[in-house]
Amino acid sequence: MPVVSRHEDEIDWHEVDPDIGSIDRRKLSHAVDLIQSRQTAAQLCVIRHGRLVIERSFGCDPQALFWIFSASKPYVAMLVHLLADRGAFSLDDAISAHWPQFAANGKHAITIRQVLQHRSALSASGTALGDLSSLTHWRRSVRRMERARPRWTPGEVPAYLPLGYGFILGELVQRVTGRPVAEALEKELLRPLGARDTFLGLPRAQWRRHVPIRASRSRDLLVQLIANRSSTRRAVIPAGGISCTASDLARFYFMLLRSGRYAGRHIMSAAAVKEARVPSNESELDRTARLYIRWAQGFQLGGPRVDPGSVSSFGRLSSPSAFGHNGSNCCIGWADPDRDLVFAYLTNRLSTRKEGATHLASVADAVISSCL
Numbered sequence: 001m002p003v004v005s006r007h008e009d010e011i012d013w014h015e016v017d018p019d020i021g022s023i024d025r026r027k028l029s030h031a032v033d034l035i036q037s038r039q040t041a042a043q044l045c046v047i048r049h050g051r052l053v054i055e056r057s058f059g060c061d062p063q064a065l066f067w068i069f070s071a072s073k074p075y076v077a078m079l080v081h082l083l084a085d086r087g088a089f090s091l092d093d094a095i096s097a098h099w100p101q102f103a104a105n106g107k108h109a110i111t112i113r114q115v116l117q118h119r120s121a122l123s124a125s126g127t128a129l130g131d132l133s134s135l136t137h138w139r140r141s142v143r144r145m146e147r148a149r150p151r152w153t154p155g156e157v158p159a160y161l162p163l164g165y166g167f168i169l170g171e172l173v174q175r176v177t178g179r180p181v182a183e184a185l186e187k188e189l190l191r192p193l194g195a196r197d198t199f200l201g202l203p204r205a206q207w208r209r210h211v212p213i214r215a216s217r218s219r220d221l222l223v224q225l226i227a228n229r230s231s232t233r234r235a236v237i238p239a240g241g242i243s244c245t246a247s248d249l250a251r252f253y254f255m256l257l258r259s260g261r262y263a264g265r266h267i268m269s270a271a272a273v274k275e276a277r278v279p280s281n282e283s284e285l286d287r288t289a290r291l292y293i294r295w296a297q298g299f300q301l302g303g304p305r306v307d308p309g310s311v312s313s314f315g316r317l318s319s320p321s322a323f324g325h326n327g328s329n330c331c332i333g334w335a336d337p338d339r340d341l342v343f344a345y346l347t348n349r350l351s352t353r354k355e356g357a358t359h360l361a362s363v364a365d366a367v368i369s370s371c372l
Helices: 025-038 069-085 100-106 112-116 128-133 138-147 164-177 181-193 204-209 218-227 230-234 246-257 270-276 353-369
Strands: 042-048 051-058 198-200 242-244 323-327 331-336 341-347
Touching: 025 042, 025 051, 025 353, 042 246, 069 112, 069 164, 069 181, 069 198, 069 242, 069 246, 069 270, 069 323, 069 331, 100 138, 112 164, 128 138, 138 164, 164 181, 181 198, 181 246, 198 246, 204 230, 218 230, 242 246, 246 331, 246 341, 331 353, 341 353
Parallel strands: none
Antiparallel strands: 042 051, 042 341, 198 242, 323 331, 331 341
16 A cells, blocks of 8 residues: 555655655665766656655755746646636637737637647747747737648647747636736635745746756757847746746646645636646647647646657656656656656756757656555
């Protein structure tokens, strides 16, 4: 019988002996070795059966805040699911029903669900450089999404939307609730969850805690420069701009693993969490990422890849029911219902897609293989 915390929806935040958490100590130490050998700033937090199996920092303070890139996306996605569950809108509503200007240039029929699934037929709001130059300007980014044109028929194919995803869903939230998306996220999810170290837009007072991004190749130096600016960290960028600790990211996924409950509180309904995890594709090539990614409705999913030559950042051993999100192959968070396991691993190193994904997968597999 697995050992659980006193309340099934509450984490015992005191690190326990791995044996108590049904973890093989030797195999778990291999994950630590892999992280240490990389010699970069990192945090790892693993929870099993409601027990904190490991919470470690490498080359940084335990309270250091990492910029988690696209591992941010599930936060705004779950906020949208929460509001839909409350009746603020239907996921099958057209975005333009709540935001009329979005209908321009053939986007009138794109639904909220299609955006969540990365099936909106949008891969960018123009050029990638234009998206980056508008990154810290909300109104400018929103206007770019209003002018954007679909590249395919909406709903036809999966096509990852890197930055526009957050501006579309964030603007939807603001128009429906009347509150800025960062304020809505804080009120509806972060504060009830007790996630005091998670920020969509880093406050000035927290700047001293930020971890700078480090690029390992020249082509990523522009991203390093942009991501390390205080103006970027302070900006509201729902698709990629959350700053947090690994333990706070793990807390978020543990709440989802417990069907929307945490420490006796109903943060969101079990139905909303279940809906977010419904697969939206199985063996389709993502037209933007050029990878066979299993998408849900706000998450990437685990399990074996269709193309054996590619590496899933969830790990070779990941369960098909595992759900989470990779962030530029340097940060990741996921939960595995089959193993009652939560994994949050944050680093500050940008590298090639293959090197980064392989490393994330290796650490994940070391943790997964340690589960007894």
